[in-house]
Amino acid sequence: xxxxxxxxxxxxxFMQRAFVAALAVGLLCSTMGTYVVLRKLSFIGDGIAHxxxxxxxxxxxxxxxxxxxxxxxxxxxxxxxxFVSRRGRISIDTTIGVLFTxxxxxxxxxxxQQRSYAIDLQSFLFGDILxxxxxxLWLILALSAVVAATxxxxxxxxxxxxxxxxxxxxxxxxxxxYEYALLVMLxxxxxxALQAVGIVLVAALLVTPAAAAYQLTSRFAPxxxxxxxxxxxxxVGGLYLSYYVRASSGATIVLxxxxxxxxxxGAKYARRLxxxxx
Amino acid sequence: xxxxxLTCAAGEAAVTRDLVVRYDxxxxxxxxxxxxHFGEALGIVGPNGSGKSTLLKTLAGLLTPSGGELCVLGASxxxxxxxxxxxxxxxxxxxxxxxxxxxxxxxxxxxxxxLPFWRPFGAHxxxxxxxxxxxxxxxxxxxxxxxxxxxxxxxxxxxxxxIAQEPRLLLLDEPTTxxxxxxxxxxxxxxRKLVAGGMPVVMTTHDLDRVGEWFDRLLVLDRRVLAIGxxxxxxxxxxxxGIREHTHTHGHxxxxxxxxxxxxxxPELRR
Numbered sequence: 001x002x003x004x005x006x007x008x009x010x011x012x013x014f015m016q017r018a019f020v021a022a023l024a025v026g027l028l029c030s031t032m033g034t035y036v037v038l039r040k041l042s043f044i045g046d047g048i049a050h051x052x053x054x055x056x057x058x059x060x061x062x063x064x065x066x067x068x069x070x071x072x073x074x075x076x077x078x079x080x081x082x083f084v085s086r087r088g089r090i091s092i093d094t095t096i097g098v099l100f101t102x103x104x105x106x107x108x109x110x111x112x113q114q115r116s117y118a119i120d121l122q123s124f125l126f127g128d129i130l131x132x133x134x135x136x137l138w139l140i141l142a143l144s145a146v147v148a149a150t151x152x153x154x155x156x157x158x159x160x161x162x163x164x165x166x167x168x169x170x171x172x173x174x175x176x177x178y179e180y181a182l183l184v185m186l187x188x189x190x191x192x193a194l195q196a197v198g199i200v201l202v203a204a205l206l207v208t209p210a211a212a213a214y215q216l217t218s219r220f221a222p223x224x225x226x227x228x229x230x231x232x233x234x235x236v237g238g239l240y241l242s243y244y245v246r247a248s249s250g251a252t253i254v255l256x257x258x259x260x261x262x263x264x265x266g267a268k269y270a271r272r273l274x275x276x277x278x
Numbered sequence: 279x280x281x282x283x284l285t286c287a288a289g290e291a292a293v294t295r296d297l298v299v300r301y302d303x304x305x306x307x308x309x310x311x312x313x314x315h316f317g318e319a320l321g322i323v324g325p326n327g328s329g330k331s332t333l334l335k336t337l338a339g340l341l342t343p344s345g346g347e348l349c350v351l352g353a354s355x356x357x358x359x360x361x362x363x364x365x366x367x368x369x370x371x372x373x374x375x376x377x378x379x380x381x382x383x384x385x386x387x388x389x390x391x392x393l394p395f396w397r398p399f400g401a402h403x404x405x406x407x408x409x410x411x412x413x414x415x416x417x418x419x420x421x422x423x424x425x426x427x428x429x430x431x432x433x434x435x436x437x438x439x440x441i442a443q444e445p446r447l448l449l450l451d452e453p454t455t456x457x458x459x460x461x462x463x464x465x466x467x468x469x470r471k472l473v474a475g476g477m478p479v480v481m482t483t484h485d486l487d488r489v490g491e492w493f494d495r496l497l498v499l500d501r502r503v504l505a506i507g508x509x510x511x512x513x514x515x516x517x518x519x520g521i522r523e524h525t526h527t528h529g530h531x532x533x534x535x536x537x538x539x540x541x542x543x544x545p546e547l548r549r
Contacts (some may be wrong), residue, residue, distance in 0.1 A: 038377060156390040163387065164373045167436075170338040171391035171443055172361030214378065218423040223378045 009243045014130055021132045022235040022253070024144045025196040025205070030231025031151060032189045033210035034224040035182055038162050044081055044183070046203040047096035049190050051077040053107035053199055056124060061110065067139050070194060073103070074187035082183045086176060104199075127198030127250030129239060136195065143192045147185045154181060159220055196235065197250040208257040209234060212264035230260050283354065284347035291316050291351060291447050291478035292337055298345030299332050306332040309502050310346070314447075319469055319479040321493035321509060323486060323518055328500045330482040334449045337480060338366040351446055361391040365445035369452055370432045375425050382420040384435050385410050388442030410442040413468055430461030437465060441472075448472065450481040466492055486513060 009015045036042055052070040059069020077100065084095050111121060123131070132140070151158070160168040161178045169175040186206075193202045209230035213223045238253030245252065284295050290313055297310040307329035314320050314337075322330045335341045336348065339356030350356040351363055365388070388410065389403045411417045414434035419427070424435065433453055440448060450469075454462045469479055469492065481492070489496050489509040496509035498517045505517035512518070 153395050156387075156393065156395065160387045160390050163377050163379060163384070164368075166340060166368060166372060167366055167439075168387075168390070170340055170364055170366035170449075171388075171445075172357075172359065172363065173391050218378050218425075219380060219383060220378050 009240060014132070015243070017132045017134065017137050018129045018239055018249070019236060021129055021137055021140050022196060022239045023232055024140050025129075025193045026209075026232035026235030027228050028144045028147055028189050028231075029193050029202075029205040029235075030209035030213075030227040031224055032147065032186055033206040033208075033231065034213070034220075034227050035158065035162060036186065036206045037210040037214055038220075039182075041186065042203055042207045043093065043096055044078075045186060045190060045206045047081070047100035048074050048077050048187050049194070049199045049202045051100040051103035052187075052191060052194065053124060054103040054110070055107075056194075057107040057110045061114075065139075067136065067191060070191045071143075071188060074191050075184055077103070078183035078187035079180060082176075082180045086179075123198070124194070125198050125200050126248055127194065127196050127201065129196040129249050132195060140192050140195075143188050147188055147192075150181065150185055154178060158182060197253055201250050201254045204254045204257060205231065205234070208254070208261050212257075212261040215261075215264040215268045230257065230264075234260060284349045286349040286352050289315050290349075291318075292480070293349045294333075294336075294343075294346065295348075296346035297333075297336065297343050297348060299329070299336050299341055300344045305501065307336070307499075307501055308345075310499075311503065312497060312506065314478050314480055316478050317473055317476045318494045319473045319481065319492060321489050321496045322480065322482045322499055323484070323489070323496065324499035324504075330499055331451055333499065334366065334451050334480060334482060337447070338364050338449050340366070362443050363445060364447045364449065365440035365443045367436045367440045367448070367450045367453060369455065370429060370436060375427070375432065377424065379424050380420065381411070381416055381422050381424060381427070381431075381435055382407065384424055385416075385438045385442050388439040391443060406444065407442050410438040413441055414438045415464055428458070430457035433457050433461060434464070437468065441468075446478075448477055448479045450479065452482050452484065454483055454485055486518060489513060 010019070036045055052074040055069035055071070055073025056066045057069075058073075059066045062069075080099075081092065081095065084090060085092050108121070157168070157173050157178045158181075160171075160173055161175045165175040165179070189206070190202055193205055197205050210223070210227040212230050213226035217223045217226055234257035235253050238256040239249050241247075241256065242249040242252035284293060286293050292312075292314040294310050294312045297307060297312075298305065299307040299310075306327075310329075310333060312320075312333070322333060324330050332341060336343055337350055337356065339350070339359075348354060348356070351359055353359050356364060385407050386399065386403070389399065389406065393399065393403070408417070411420055414437055416431065416434050416438060419431065424432065427435065437450070437453060440450075453465055457465075466488075469481070473479055473494070483489070483492070489512075493509045495507060496505075496512045497503065498505040498512060505512045505515060
């Protein structure tokens with residue numbers, strides 16, 4: 001393929017926007033994913049994503065920006081999860097299993113009542129990064145900046161409470177506040193990622209790059225940086241590949257992330273093997 | 279309550295008066311009146327479920343008492359103390375040791391409560407982490423991943439993290455359970471050194487044999503204070519041997535009876 005062919009996707013404005021969005025989503029999801037993997041929040045992420053669908057549909061029916069609808073429902077859901085888990089009377093698994101599938105069903109129900117499917121169900125389930133509008137892009141970048149700044153400011157507290165929340169709390173670090181802040185950041189991250197990979201696949205972007213990084217490093221900050229590299233490589237690379245293979249961008253992104261995960265596992269065992277042989 | 283609010287007198291690091299702590303309907307600790315002085319190691323013994331950890335966690339501000347009064351380092355609510363004031367060392371099973379962190383990383387966390395986000399982790403902090411590692415003889419393993427440590431080494435890491443915090447009150451939850459003899463001896467020497475420097479230390483243990491070498495005073499707990507005083511005298515008085523036997527023969531019946539008794543004594547706590 002000629003050089004012209006290789007840079008062809010970048011000629012289109014919608015592709016340029018898609019690449020910027022993909023980069024932001026890849027970096028953001030994998031950074032937050034480090035906490036998701038270490039704190040075992042992947043099911044919560046999945047739950048928030050599904051619940052937010054109700055918000056998307058309601059926002060659409062009322063003619064509002066779907067990001068706003070999704071963000072409101074996602075944040076309320078995240079704070080609700082934090083509250084229920086603090087109380088500890090009902091299992092989190094049960095709460096998510098019941099409530100968030102219910103919210104998702106509500107979204108599908110409301111949408112199916114519409115005479116014409118003016119919004120495409122498939123694009124919400126599996127993402128449609130090519131349709132990112134300029135104002136969407138600004139929102140994605142703004143939310144990404146907010147989450148990234150919060151991670152920087154709360155870095156030590158988030159690290160300590162991820163490893164040992166009880167001792168952190170005894171030392172005077174407000175562990176519950178960090179937990180709530182993390183859940184809200186997770187909710188915003190999911191909303192940002194919805195357009196890129198969709199409700200069904202967003203959990204993969206939260207878990208897979210961080211899980212791949214976890215295989216290769218034994219310290220927190222390197223794990224987060226490596227996860228960000230894997231995440232950005234998956235979203236940007238996946239989008240680029242999808243242009244040539246003419247496949248769904250969301251699916252290609254997640255498949256690429258999955259391949260990177262298995263490469264990371266392979267590298268881990270290869271490293272162990274060479275260490276044993278030498 | 280008609281009595282004056284509880285305060286810490288000079289030399290007292292922590293005081294409780296008629297403390298009651300409950301988990302929902304279960305009374306874990308009742309009528310506990312205990313004083314801990316600066317420069318004193320207070321040992322707590324008692325059977326499983328006797329409220330040892332509950333008392334520690336209440337002093338740490340991790341549990342809120344449902345009755346009685348508390349004064350920790352001058353505050354009636356430990357949560358309101360300056361960050362870093364209290365160091366709590368849990369049992370090593372409390373965390374996931376596959377977490378991506380080295381020995382150094384975990385001990386460095388002890389500094390976090392002392393550092394606002396805008397202050398970088400500086401040379402001063404590194405010096406303190408280094409000397410905390412030295413204090414538990416772990417300096418040679420600083421770069422090792424925490425999953426690759428023995429139980430005794432993990433316990434040392436936890437204690438080093440607590441020391442790096444530079445606390446004014448040190449709470450240790452069964453640090454000698456499941457550790458090797460060398461670690462136990464190193465921890466005992468460290469505790470005695472800290473106490474000699476004025477640190478108040480409260481520690482739970484299952485090991486009655488060496489309480490005289492570890493502690494200045496010993497508290498026997500069975501969801502209420504059964505005895506407190508000189509460790510050897512308390513052991514010789516048979517206060518602990520008595521509940522051992524009692525627990526063994528009557529088991530749950532006694533526990534239920536105690537719970538009901540506690541409800542009767544504090545009807546206001548009933549739901």
